[in-house]
Amino acid sequence: MDLQETKDLVYRCNKCGLCISACPVYQQLLMEAASPRGKVQLVKSYLEGGMELSPRFKEILLTCLLCENCVVNCPSGVQHDHVFTDLRTELVKTYGLNWKKRLIYKLLTNEKLLHSTSVLARLGRNWLLETFAKGMRLGNIPVERLPRVNPKPFRDRFNGLVLPEGEVRGRVYYFTGCFTNYFAEEVGQAVVNVLKRLHLEIEIPSGQDCCGVAAILSGEEEIPMKSVEKNISTLAREDLDAVLVDCATCGAAFKKEYIALLRRKGMDTSKAEILKGKTLDVLEYVAERIDLLPFRKDRNRPKIRVTYHDPCHLVRAQGVSQAPRKILKALPGVEFVEMKDANVCCGGGGSFQFDFPDVSKGITANKIKNIRETGASIVVTGCPGCRVTISGNMDESDQITVLHPIQLVDRLLSEETPEKSPQ
Amino acid sequence: MIGKEVKKELRAIVGDGRYLDNKEDLMLYSYDAFMVQAQPEVVLLPITTEEVSKIMKVASRERIPVTARGAGTNLTGGSVPTQGGIVLCFTKMNKxxxxxxxxxxxxxxxxxxxxxxxxxxxxxxxxxxxxxxxxxxxxxxxxxxxxxxxxxxxxxxxxxxxxxxxxxxxxxxxxxxxxxxxxxxxxxxxxxxxxxxxxxxxxxxxxxxxxxxxLPESRRTLQAAYKNLSDAGQTVVKVLERGILPVALELLDKVFINIIEDYTHIGLPREAEALLLIEVDGPEAGVIDQAERLTKLCREMGAHEIKVAKTAEENEEIWRARRSAYGAEARLRPTAIAEDCTVPVTKLVDMFQEVAKIARKYNLLIPIVAHAGDGNLHPQILTDIRNKEEMERVVKAIDEISIKAVELGGTLTGEHGIGIAKREILPYEIGEVAMEITRTLKKAFDPFNILNPDKVVRIV
Incomplete structure (x- = not known):
């Protein structure tokens, strides 16, 4: 692999240290190894031949949420995420992926296998839960608080195309992502309901592929390729108004990671650029059209206090921060309250929370403290990873519901009172 | 070299998690924000005074060099362990x-x-x-x-x-x-x-x-852009002369205005030759009055564009942008050496001109940000440490800049310290008498020369 770009980037770092204050992992560990600057210097030393890809090197490189807070706080323009993903790829070549991750990524990127496994998984999860999983934890999350598997995959409900009532004002593709398809049908249904209210034709083919981003960010180059190529060829279409995603991470894959991966591999990125141009987070799309939604404004009831958490993959990877806030401020009956450090990572970081539960725990505790301090009864965020991490780490006594913002929009449109989510 | 037994003893003082001696971690404590690097043999992260005391007893007995370090943002190499030994990192002692x-x-x-x-x-x-x-x-x-x-x-x-x-x-x-x-x-x-x-x-x-x-009740920042750098410099003198006491009075030259604007996009005037950032604070009424007087004065002195921050956020945005200067300059060249010469405020414009002369003489890029209100200039020598020939010119330019500041009645360093960067020219400013007393003091406190040896003054 040509690491030239990474070489140029590491020489941009003049070790000013401003990234350190921006790094949630450093704040927990207070050691240079945890800091973005330290990792960049380590990579530089490796590229200069002064360091091997040792187990400690690997551990240091992986002790990172890829939350990109260092990237946006770096005056020198070192793109840490680019450097770290490049090096993760080198590490995978040396060490391979551990078998569990390899299995999961293979499964995720094999749609047919995943589809049939989900039936088994549903049985398995429920059996596990109901018999002896109480008290067991995955990372810091008690197993009984992990999301339940959908009775049947969400996309199986549709035969590929959903039509609105009345006139048709546009056509969008709804890329549900794996999470909505297998775990969060309520989010998928809310997205469909809201888009129908906007009079859109919605394409939801049952045979969508995983975005593959989990494997890509682990540094795996081959396993995700089939999904990447298939997604690009089916979605980079000029006839669509937009490709909508409800998952911040899938959005980051389409807008950013696919192009980075193809460039790393020296492949053509022109079609990936088209996909990037078509992709919008559902929140961006709805925010632009929030005035078109028929909310009932005459209801006289106490306002629901709601706060918002910025997913790393939305606020930094995609630069989207105003759209969700615009939606929340426009919702009748909602009192939107900003939490402290809303754009700081929740500590999940994909598999980070399972690989480094002790570090993750402190970061998540800060997030939950900030949520509690708002006095909100609902926290919304457009990333399934964040929702699992936040709701999984809440106390039993917390009467705080964790939702996708679109679920709140949908509930207000259908005039139901939001209640505690099943997660 | 620290022997195995001594390492064991040190490890026992702080425990496993706060004792580091593998190759990767040692590299990570080999630098600060200066360009020189040197590796320690062990890194210890104490959390109590008692631990520090125990460590020093061992270091003193074994004559091991000890370099204290916090976040490692020093600009003169003060936290680089040039003689190896122990790095004592205080980041976990943070209550x-x-x-x-x-x-x-x-x-x-x-x-x-x-x-x-x-x-x-x-x-x-x-x-x-x-x-x-x-x-x-x-x-x-x-x-x-x-x-x-x-x-x-x-x-x-x-x-x-x-x-x-x-x-x-x-x-x-x-x-x-x-x-x-x-x-x-x-x-x-x-x-x-x-x-x-x-x-x-x-x-x-x-x-x-x-x-x-x-906490001051209120604060406000004013930006004044000039087409002529010496007008900006003269404004600074006039501000002080007229009895206005700003909190801060910063000057950015054209290169810096553009470097910072590239990073922050907050709308700095790219065409200006110099930009003054002036902050005033105090009770709201006084702040408004000071801001008005300053606006008038800047205009009198030739500022062509003056902006006053309207909200606390706008205020903070300007200062965050200013603080990004040191990092942002790395977009131009990979190595930045932050100079720190300081002169009486009336000599500010002279010093700017001297730096420009030296930059031309050695064919170097040396933009300047200055804490102009206290005469503290930060000429930034932008270079590439991999270019040996250029680095030779850089070293000469740095010495000349520092010495020029002293000639103008100023000092070698206003706030970055001597460290290793300015150790060799220290005698030039303070003289032999002060050097002798400095050495005597150092020996009185540190008879075995184990505390950050090589820094400030070399003991032979």
């Missing part, structure tokens, strides 16, 4: 021990981050003014050891002006307490101030007592 609102003092451990401290004080309506550019990450132990300054020095002074007392672990491992909680204290020699700016060469700071101020 604010007391904020005493009635007596208006705070007591804290050395690893507390400047900005975290400031944020905490706001809750009490209190204020600690020193604001080094690295304040978001820099630790208070380092601030005291370097006598850190910052833009607000014009009105509020620097770290030493707030320092009331210290707890220090000496080279021998003995624990020294100096000063106290009172503003007035003339009991004995002023040992407290001796450690302030000693750059870790006399003792290790383990607890700090600071004087605080009430």
């Amino acid at each position: 604010i021990l007391d904020i005493d609102k009635e007596n208006r003092v705070a007591v804290l451990q050395p690893g507390v981050v400047n900005m975290e401290f400031q944020k905490e004080l706001t809750k009490y309506g209190l204020y600690y003014p020193p604001d080094p550019g690295s304040m978001a990450v820099t630790t208070m132990g380092g601030n005291v050891a370097e006598n850190a300054g910052g833009p607000r020095a014009v009105k509020y002074g620097v770290t030493k002006d707030y320092l009331l007392g210290l707890e220090v672990v000496l080279a021998s491992g003995q624990i020294l307490h100096t000063g106290g909680k009172t503003i007035k204290n003339v009991t004995g020699y002023n040992l407290t101030q001796l450690f302030c700016g000693s750059e870790g060469t006399l003792g290790l700071i383990t607890e700090i007592t600071l004087k605080l101020l009430p």
Whole structure:
């Protein structure tokens, strides 16, 4: 692999240290190894031949949420995420992926296998839960608080195309992502309901592929390729108004990671650029059209206090921060309250929370403290990873519901009172 | 070389998690924000004064060099362990021990981050003014050891002006307490101030007592753009002459205006030759009055565009942008050496011209940001450490700039310290008598020359 770009980037770092204050992992560990600057210097030393890809090197490189807070706080323009993903790829070549991750990524990127496994998984999860999983934890999350598997995959409900009532004002593709398809049908249904209210034709083919981003960010180059190529060829279409995603991470894959991966591999990125141009987070799309939604404004009831958490993959990877806030401020009956450090990572970081539960725990505790301090009864965020991490780490006594913002929009449109989510 | 048995002893003092000696971790403590690197043999992260004392007893017995370090943002190599040995990293000793609102003092451990401290004080309506550019990450132990300054020095002074007392672990491992909680204290020699700016060469700071101020009611920042740099420089002199006391009075040259704008996109005037950032604070009415007087004065002095921040956010945005200067310049060249020469304010324009001459002479890119209100210039030598030939010119240019500042009645370094960067030219400013006393003091506190050896003054 040509690491030239990474070489140029590491020489941009003049070790000013401003990234350190921006790094949630450093704040927990207070050691240079945890800091973005330290990792960049380590990579530089490796590229200069002064360091091997040792187990400690690997551990240091992986002790990172890829939350990109260092990237946006770096005056020198070192793109840490680019450097770290490049090096993760080198590490995978040396060490391979551990078998569990390899299995999961293979499964995720094999749609047919995943589809049939989900039936088994549903049985398995429920059996596990109901018999002896109480008290067991995955990372810091008690197993009984992990999301339940959908009775049947969400996309199986549709035969590929959903039509609105009345006139048709546009056509969008709804890329549900794996999470909505297998775990969060309520989010998928809310997205469909809201888009129908906007009079859109919605394409939801049952045979969508995983975005593959989990494997890509682990540094795996081959396993995700089939999904990447298939997604690009089916979605980079000029006839669509937009490709909508409800998952911040899938959005980051389409807008950013696919192009980075193809460039790393020296492949053509022109079609990936088209996909990037078509992709919008559902929140961006709805925010632009929030005035078109028929909310009932005459209801006289106490306002629901709601706060918002910025997913790393939305606020930094995609630069989207105003759209969700615009939606929340426009919702009748909602009192939107900003939490402290809303754009700081929740500590999940994909598999980070399972690989480094002790570090993750402190970061998540800060997030939950900030949520509690708002006095909100609902926290919304457009990333399934964040929702699992936040709701999984809440106390039993917390009467705080964790939702996708679109679920709140949908509930207000259908005039139901939001209640505690099943997660 | 630290022997196996001694390493075991050191490890036992702090425990496994806070003892580091593998290759990767040693590399990570081989640098600060200066360009020289050198690896320690072990890194220890103490959390109590007792641990530091025990470590020093071992180091003293075994004659092991000990380099103290906080966040590693030093710009003169002060935290680089040039003789190997132990790096004592204080980042985990980061508790604010007391904020005493009635007596208006705070007591804290050395690893507390400047900005975290400031944020905490706001809750009490209190204020600690020193604001080094690295304040978001820099630790208070380092601030005291370097006598850190910052833009607000014009009105509020620097770290030493707030320092009331210290707890220090000496080279021998003995624990020294100096000063106290009172503003007035003339009991004995002023040992407290001796450690302030000693750059870790006399003792290790383990607890700090600071004087605080009430938080100013209001503040406002004004930006004035000039087509002519010397007009901007003259404005600075006039501001002080007319009895206006701004909190900060910063000057950016054209290169810096553009570097910062590239990074922040906050709408700085790219075409200007110089930009003044002037902050005033105090009661709201006074602030408005000062801002108006300043606007008038800047216009009189030739500013072609003047903007006043309207909200606290706008204010903070400007200062965040200013603080990004050191990092942002790396977009032009990979190595940046931050110069720190300081002259009387009336010599500011002369010094700007001298730097420009030296830059031409050595064919180097040397843009300038300056804490103009206190005469502290930061010419930034932008270069590439991999280019040997250019680096030779850089070294000559740095010495000439520093010496020129002294000739103009100024000083080698206003706030970055001597470290290794300016050690060789130190005698030029302070002279042989002061050098001799410096060496004598160093030997009195550190007879075996184990505390940050090689820094400030070399002991043979």
